[in-house]
Amino acid sequence: MTGYPWPIETDTLDNGLRVIVSEDHRAPVVGVNLWYDVGSRHEPAGQTGFAHLFEHLMFEGSAQVGKTEHMKLVQGSGGSLNATTNPDRTNYFESVPAEHLPLMLWLEADRMGGLVPALTQETLDNQREVVKNERRQRYEDQPYGDFWLRLLPLMYPPGHPYHHATIGEMADLNAADLVTFQNFHRRYYVPHNAVLTVVGDTTPDEVFKLARQYFGGIPRGADIPPAPAGRDLSPAGPPRREDVVADVPAARVYLAVATAPFGSADYDVASVLAGVLATGRGSRLYQRLAEGRRLAQPDYLAAYGVDLAHAPAPLILSATARDGVGADELEAGLVDVVDELVRDGVADDEVARVQALMTTSWWRQMETVAGRADALSRYATQFGDPRLAGTRLPARLAVTAAQVSALAAAVLAADRRLTIRYLPEKERP
Amino acid sequence: MTAPLLADRPPAGPPRPYAFPPLVRLPVAGGEVLAAHLPGQPLAEAVLLLDAGAGRERPGAEGAAGVLLKALEEGTATRDATAYAYAMECLGAQLSTHVDWDRVEVGVSAHVDRLLAAVGLLTEAARTPRLDPADVTRVRDDEAAALRMEWAGPGPRADAALRHALFGDQRPGRPIHGDPRSAAALPVAEVRAYHERWFRQPGVLLVVGDLDRLDLEALGAVAFAGTGAPVPAETGLIGAELASTRRILLIDRPDAVQSTLRLGHLGPHRAHPDHVAVQLAGTVLGGSFTSRLNHLLREVRGFTYGVRGEFAASRRFGRFTVRAAVRADATAAALTDAVGEVVRIRAEGVTEDEVAVARSWRAGQLSVESQTTGAIARLLSSIVVHGLPDDFVVRQRERYLAATPGEVAPAAATHLRPDDLVLVVEGDAARIRADLAGTGLGEIVDVPRLT
Numbered sequence: 001m002t003g004y005p006w007p008i009e010t011d012t013l014d015n016g017l018r019v020i021v022s023e024d025h026r027a028p029v030v031g032v033n034l035w036y037d038v039g040s041r042h043e044p045a046g047q048t049g050f051a052h053l054f055e056h057l058m059f060e061g062s063a064q065v066g067k068t069e070h071m072k073l074v075q076g077s078g079g080s081l082n083a084t085t086n087p088d089r090t091n092y093f094e095s096v097p098a099e100h101l102p103l104m105l106w107l108e109a110d111r112m113g114g115l116v117p118a119l120t121q122e123t124l125d126n127q128r129e130v131v132k133n134e135r136r137q138r139y140e141d142q143p144y145g146d147f148w149l150r151l152l153p154l155m156y157p158p159g160h161p162y163h164h165a166t167i168g169e170m171a172d173l174n175a176a177d178l179v180t181f182q183n184f185h186r187r188y189y190v191p192h193n194a195v196l197t198v199v200g201d202t203t204p205d206e207v208f209k210l211a212r213q214y215f216g217g218i219p220r221g222a223d224i225p226p227a228p229a230g231r232d233l234s235p236a237g238p239p240r241r242e243d244v245v246a247d248v249p250a251a252r253v254y255l256a257v258a259t260a261p262f263g264s265a266d267y268d269v270a271s272v273l274a275g276v277l278a279t280g281r282g283s284r285l286y287q288r289l290a291e292g293r294r295l296a297q298p299d300y301l302a303a304y305g306v307d308l309a310h311a312p313a314p315l316i317l318s319a320t321a322r323d324g325v326g327a328d329e330l331e332a333g334l335v336d337v338v339d340e341l342v343r344d345g346v347a348d349d350e351v352a353r354v355q356a357l358m359t360t361s362w363w364r365q366m367e368t369v370a371g372r373a374d375a376l377s378r379y380a381t382q383f384g385d386p387r388l389a390g391t392r393l394p395a396r397l398a399v400t401a402a403q404v405s406a407l408a409a410a411v412l413a414a415d416r417r418l419t420i421r422y423l424p425e426k427e428r429p
Numbered sequence: 430m431t432a433p434l435l436a437d438r439p440p441a442g443p444p445r446p447y448a449f450p451p452l453v454r455l456p457v458a459g460g461e462v463l464a465a466h467l468p469g470q471p472l473a474e475a476v477l478l479l480d481a482g483a484g485r486e487r488p489g490a491e492g493a494a495g496v497l498l499k500a501l502e503e504g505t506a507t508r509d510a511t512a513y514a515y516a517m518e519c520l521g522a523q524l525s526t527h528v529d530w531d532r533v534e535v536g537v538s539a540h541v542d543r544l545l546a547a548v549g550l551l552t553e554a555a556r557t558p559r560l561d562p563a564d565v566t567r568v569r570d571d572e573a574a575a576l577r578m579e580w581a582g583p584g585p586r587a588d589a590a591l592r593h594a595l596f597g598d599q600r601p602g603r604p605i606h607g608d609p610r611s612a613a614a615l616p617v618a619e620v621r622a623y624h625e626r627w628f629r630q631p632g633v634l635l636v637v638g639d640l641d642r643l644d645l646e647a648l649g650a651v652a653f654a655g656t657g658a659p660v661p662a663e664t665g666l667i668g669a670e671l672a673s674t675r676r677i678l679l680i681d682r683p684d685a686v687q688s689t690l691r692l693g694h695l696g697p698h699r700a701h702p703d704h705v706a707v708q709l710a711g712t713v714l715g716g717s718f719t720s721r722l723n724h725l726l727r728e729v730r731g732f733t734y735g736v737r738g739e740f741a742a743s744r745r746f747g748r749f750t751v752r753a754a755v756r757a758d759a760t761a762a763a764l765t766d767a768v769g770e771v772v773r774i775r776a777e778g779v780t781e782d783e784v785a786v787a788r789s790w791r792a793g794q795l796s797v798e799s800q801t802t803g804a805i806a807r808l809l810s811s812i813v814v815h816g817l818p819d820d821f822v823v824r825q826r827e828r829y830l831a832a833t834p835g836e837v838a839p840a841a842a843t844h845l846r847p848d849d850l851v852l853v854v855e856g857d858a859a860r861i862r863a864d865l866a867g868t869g870l871g872e873i874v875d876v877p878r879l880t
Contacts, residue, residue, distance in 0.1 A: 027796065028445035029797055064435060064437075067728075075718065075786055076785060076786040076789050077441065077793060078789045078790055078791075078793010078796065079793060080797050080798075097444065097797070099444050101442075102439035102440075102441075102442065109435065133731070133733050133734040133754070134734040136686045136754075137687060137734050137754045141582075141583055143578075213436055217434040219434070248581065249578050250574070280514060280523055281502060281510070282514040286514075297575060297578070300578065323570070349515075357523070359521050359540065360472065360521040360538065363472045363540070364538070364801070
């Protein structure tokens, strides 16, 4: 069984650009996806947020594309587009009616090979403000919004590539200068640091030919110094915890541990574990805390892994108190569920339930050309072969209850847990 | 590194033929199945569509539909909540529900071979929920708590203030789920009565997937077994007689680092003949990244992470709304800019370039967004709710592609009314009040904090 039953063809240009094509003519659309192997893990001290701010600059024009023209050309082709930056990587993607494939590849090539001459101080100043607004909107002006900013420095030590958040610090964003971004592009936005994937109503021949035509003239670029290493986390110290008194509507408890890097066998086991804990109404947290003792609000229970590949990735559990339930009581309830899991393990039928839900969710992700293209780019970038995308679902379906129990006992042990609690003003200790 | 390394811009290739999946309509057991065929698709989706939207709620029972939908999974005539959850989730399925002004939907998506079993469970919850008063009370209280969580963030209070300013005491003048206080006071009997009254109708079962592997007759027989008569549709437009005058409604959110803006007035309902032209006018003004509003407020001024404006339309009413979160010190300037763009498009019209981008984008999105069973089910739902023809999607695409500035500009001039705009601002009042007064855009009215 494979989780990727469509054809995959690959090619590598002389300049090192890896090109992947997955042909599928069911709809007259193509998904174009580019992964650059650069994320906030590459940022040195004082330059937090730069990889993400740079992503914004990629939409502001290049050698042959005027400011605002990029978006207009894609939307004027009927396309959707976006980009995201995380600690590991930056991805750019478009879904368009298939007749516009050449234009999409040309736009991507123009900003890979010709961004620097178009980069201006005015653009940088404008996008710096946009990003600062993004930070305010997502992290500062939302109750509990700064959880992720608080978690990373507690989980990863100073100097670790995941120690700081991708959105960056306001002071660093304010200090960002143009030359740094010009150099950032020259170093990281080069063909041998990128993977280009096209999925949908096209053929490998068409894509390989277009890729040569548009990307072939871009110089390979210099070798890239590696990001700081992060696979070995220092052994856990004393239990780490933080209480945050804030203007929040109810107490919330987060419990987090580092598990294993995305792509490892243990990460698959951790994914099943997360599902046993909190996916669906049949999950442990729902049954024990929303039903059962009724300590937590049913809509705000969560357990999820964050799919980071370059260090043990976070597994995060959270619960939000029902009316009249204090943070201490809620935390004790959450800890009871986790302790029980560590002590007694999980049952076969719990694992089967999660695997059924995971199967549906995998195929839902594969429904769109964009979902498939992103998966292929990811496996090529992080594991060297797009075909490995097909192994993820079978690997998760092969996980056994015994493996989940063993991993739970190891990673959720009391001395590995990190706790962040949000307390409403009235619960100030 | 410029020209020699980079190729010239290519033209678009010839358009590929566009087709929407073939539809099948099948009357079964007093109801109707409307299905779309997606050959080779591993997932399938079924949605029970009922004419039971929140527009049906009685005064004092706001949010009854929403609470009912959440209570459906609290046990059925034949199994308790835990057994139900396990049965459904072991099929790889989860119940999804939706309520808007015109409809409720209860849906499942699952592997195509498991869809019939999942629809059996869906029907069990939708038609024969236990609705034990103690369970409904708990779900109601949880809903009130969830609304309190939501209302603690920026946005919901501003949305509610705008609604009330536009629709007054009519049902759309209140949020679809009510507010935290009304939700806490919702009588449990209203929830049970809502089911009794509106969930006996057969409704329509939407099915999307590989129809070669699905038995529509069997799916319909399960979904419609034991149902009663269809319910008569509600008619008549809401709000057409209501006028709004331009004013600033100020909601205090102390220490907010951003201000939430909601600008709006009433607009055309879904069946209005100007629908396509109005949608394109909305797209040019605020409907996409390249819109005038986003260009000015984000790309030129740097006031916001993003701003959108749109005409939304349901069966019985419509409205135009602009939404943004802007940095606090730019609140008044952003508001002035936003109103200025509404005035300008009305006065100056739209260019051929702008309409070209808008029509290609809206038409192209019909292809790009129709790849999933869920997206196609949403289109089928619109076809039923608004009484559209089976070839609606193909025709809509053609109408977008044929639109000209000669149609779009008059639609903007007719349906945008800057003098009627209610301007809701939720932000740090102490910091922004004087600037707002200085805009001269309208009288400032303070909205008291509800919770």
